[in-house]
Amino acid sequence: MKLSQVMVLVGSLRKSLEDEDRRLINPSENSKVEFQNILNLCYPFLDEHSVFLNNARSLYRFSEIRRALDYIELLLKLKSEEKIIEEEGIFLNSAKDQLRQAGVAFQNQDFPGVSNKLNTCVELALKDVLEIPTTIKGIKTSNIIDIMISEKMGPTKYLEEVKKYVLLDNLVKHQGLNPIEVRAGMAITAVENLLKKLPKEPFFISEEIKEKIWKGIR
Numbered sequence: 001m002k003l004s005q006v007m008v009l010v011g012s013l014r015k016s017l018e019d020e021d022r023r024l025i026n027p028s029e030n031s032k033v034e035f036q037n038i039l040n041l042c043y044p045f046l047d048e049h050s051v052f053l054n055n056a057r058s059l060y061r062f063s064e065i066r067r068a069l070d071y072i073e074l075l076l077k078l079k080s081e082e083k084i085i086e087e088e089g090i091f092l093n094s095a096k097d098q099l100r101q102a103g104v105a106f107q108n109q110d111f112p113g114v115s116n117k118l119n120t121c122v123e124l125a126l127k128d129v130l131e132i133p134t135t136i137k138g139i140k141t142s143n144i145i146d147i148m149i150s151e152k153m154g155p156t157k158y159l160e161e162v163k164k165y166v167l168l169d170n171l172v173k174h175q176g177l178n179p180i181e182v183r184a185g186m187a188i189t190a191v192e193n194l195l196k197k198l199p200k201e202p203f204f205i206s207e208e209i210k211e212k213i214w215k216g217i218r
Helices: 003-019 029-042 047-056 062-090 093-107 111-130 141-150 156-165 169-174 181-197 207-215
Strands: none
Touching (some): 003 029, 003 062, 029 047, 093 111, 111 181
């Protein structure tokens, strides 16, 4: 069972207890069974709180069970937030790190460095959303962006801005072109905006589009 489903059960039992006769000292037998079941379901998510869960098994009064549910609900919410942070931290994390490094290069007025970091950032971001292994090097980023734009995959307007302001790496490396400060700043902004608009998980891609994309990978 998922953590979110356990949280629903906690809320449901809380509502049932509120609807029961408050003049009674103990909740109904059904509510007691539901409470024990919730405790069982919580162990996989709250294993570090097993002592509390074990002690809660002996509770039987309305007030005691309600207080235990309050605490369980709080623990589950905290665990849910941790899970979200972990997932967001893994997905696009490498790309975000390159973006941060581009910001450092900009502060040091290392504009070719800004271009290098942003190109790497875009490449890593595309690998994440298109499920291209990071071990594969030398992907043709510009070609892949063209495919995504033509197939209306993702935030196409933001991809167009990235292509316009970021994909200068070859000029920087081979022709010694030093991007001016204003253009470097716009390039950083373009990538920041793109990362904000990308999904939190990879795109679903048809086999036809996959074939087009992989032709742009050497």
